[in-house]
Amino acid sequence: MPEEMNPYQIALRQLDHVAGILKLDDGIHAILQKPKRELTVNFPVQIEGSGTQMFTGYRVQHNTSRGPAKGGLRFHPETNLDEVRALAMWMTWKCAIVNIPFGGAKGGVVCDPKSLTLAELEDLTRRYTTEISIIIGPSSDIPAPDVGTNGQIMAWLMDTYSMHAGHTVPAVVTGKPVSIGGSEGRIDATGLGVVLVTEEAFKKRNWAMDGATIAIQGFGNVGGAAARIFHKRGAKVIAVSDVSGGITDSRGLDIPALVLHVKQTGSVVDFPSTEPVSNEEILALECDVLVPAALQGQITGANAGQVRARMVVEGANGPTTPDADAILGSRGILLIPDVLANAGGVTVSYFEWVQDIQSFFWSESQVNSRLARILRRAFAEVWAASETHRVDLRTAAYLVGVARVAEATLTRGIYP
Numbered sequence: 001m002p003e004e005m006n007p008y009q010i011a012l013r014q015l016d017h018v019a020g021i022l023k024l025d026d027g028i029h030a031i032l033q034k035p036k037r038e039l040t041v042n043f044p045v046q047i048e049g050s051g052t053q054m055f056t057g058y059r060v061q062h063n064t065s066r067g068p069a070k071g072g073l074r075f076h077p078e079t080n081l082d083e084v085r086a087l088a089m090w091m092t093w094k095c096a097i098v099n100i101p102f103g104g105a106k107g108g109v110v111c112d113p114k115s116l117t118l119a120e121l122e123d124l125t126r127r128y129t130t131e132i133s134i135i136i137g138p139s140s141d142i143p144a145p146d147v148g149t150n151g152q153i154m155a156w157l158m159d160t161y162s163m164h165a166g167h168t169v170p171a172v173v174t175g176k177p178v179s180i181g182g183s184e185g186r187i188d189a190t191g192l193g194v195v196l197v198t199e200e201a202f203k204k205r206n207w208a209m210d211g212a213t214i215a216i217q218g219f220g221n222v223g224g225a226a227a228r229i230f231h232k233r234g235a236k237v238i239a240v241s242d243v244s245g246g247i248t249d250s251r252g253l254d255i256p257a258l259v260l261h262v263k264q265t266g267s268v269v270d271f272p273s274t275e276p277v278s279n280e281e282i283l284a285l286e287c288d289v290l291v292p293a294a295l296q297g298q299i300t301g302a303n304a305g306q307v308r309a310r311m312v313v314e315g316a317n318g319p320t321t322p323d324a325d326a327i328l329g330s331r332g333i334l335l336i337p338d339v340l341a342n343a344g345g346v347t348v349s350y351f352e353w354v355q356d357i358q359s360f361f362w363s364e365s366q367v368n369s370r371l372a373r374i375l376r377r378a379f380a381e382v383w384a385a386s387e388t389h390r391v392d393l394r395t396a397a398y399l400v401g402v403a404r405v406a407e408a409t410l411t412r413g414i415y416p
Contacts, residue, residue: 007086007296007318014322015089018398021389027414028406032092035085036069036103037061041131045124048117055124057109059132061141062088065408068139069105070095070346072146073153075124079108083296087146087317091346093401094339098378100350103405105141107132113148125153129160136161138171138357144349145175145221147295151187155180171356174349183352185367186345191225191293192368193344193375194315195233197336198289200379201311205334210234213287215248215309217241217279219268222315222342223293224259231255239282240268241294246282247274283307292319299324307333314338329392337394339401340375340382347374 012033019029039059047053058081061069071091084106092104109128113121135141145154154176161172170181178184185192202209212235216223219242227237236252244267247253253274261271269276283290283299284306292298293315299307301323312328312335314320320328320335328335348371355361362370378400386396 006080006082008082008089010318010322011086011089014394014398015402018395018402021391021395021399022403022406024402024406025410028409031409032063032402032405035060035062035088036064037135038081038085039132039135040081041128043127043131045120045127047120055109055111055128057107057128057131058084059107059135059141059143060084060088060105061135062104062106063092063405063409064103064140065405065412066096066103067101068103068137069141070102070349071105071107071141071144073107073109073143073149073157074146075109075111075113075148075153077110077112079110084108090317090339092405093398094343094346096401096404097339097382097397098343098347098374099404100347100374102142102346102350105143106146107143108146111148121153122156125156126160129157130164133161133164136172138169138353142171142349142353143173144345150221151175151177151182154182171353174352174356176352181352181356183348183355183367184362184364185371186348186352187221188225188229189348189367189371190222190315190342190345191227192229192371193347194222194226194291194293194313194341195229196344196372196375197341197379198230198311198313199233200376200383201313201334201336204383205311207288211236212289213238213252214289214291215239215282215285215287216291216293216315217246217282217298217319218291218293218316219262220293222345223291224262226291226293226315227253227255228259235289238287239277239285241277241279241282242268245269246277246279247271248277248282248285249274285309289313291315294319297321299328301327304328305331307331309333311336314341317342325392325394335393337397340378340393340397343378344371344375347371 087106176182239248290309296318304324304327
């Protein structure tokens, strides 16, 4: 059954669909189906109380026709090679859709970072970095934070790579703290991007942001930032959730107070004057905009019929399966796909890389204005492709992205 496909099978199905519309050359189609390079590493880490433990990590580079590979690094117990392959492919399209000069990559380590001490996490990061250092670099492959990783982990990665190089190489990774070459505006970039593309969609539908109701699954870097920015711009965030559960209040949540509550307790659960809601139930709440900003595969053929949002904006990577896409489309629910909706992160990662290479840094307002310009242009191009080809926005986004990567591949030619 289609719903049982793993992420890589879903990514391939999406590519095949778009290749047919574009009438893609069979040879180019075959190139785009396969990752350029895959590295699997197995390495030991000393774990307190249990001695030496082996960990498995991956780094996959899908395509580099348009520039160095770019993509996040996730630490998660369920990470596997097919997931990383799919995420690398989606990164290729995402970079092409927003028209920044990167190809797609992704990395992962099979682990539960919450079960590790800070010292163990540092050891794991440094050993993994050493193992993949043969294929990463500022001109070849630039990692960034993803699920289970953060700025501190990127700092360890940059330092480890730099120690081997014999000099500081800040451009080897993005999402670093500002103190060591990170960019202003990077932490909120993905969440801000979610809000920016939502605003563009509202303009197309003649909706007002003021008073619009928003439900967000996930309250991490993406969902939390999106909630804060939606709230600042006059929207009513009526529900949020995290791994421990969710909360809802039809009157609108006090987001600044909720952020403080999360800092104090570690979760959104038990925030005063709210009703509990599960991560599954939040997907079925009546609202103007549903933002799935947790993990992939949340909206499926089994629950898409229960979605009562007027618009779905994908903050996470791959939160909606192909079968769910079809159901949402048939019900008239507008879906803004991940490769466009959450591209704010990789766009500001590009800005950080540029700043590191030049050793010349920009203010947060400069970063945000440049991000808005790129995402608004990308949204307009995807919307136009949707109208031209009479397809949904995900298909339209893939048409834009795949066409650009295919053109670059054709133009460069096949070596030798």
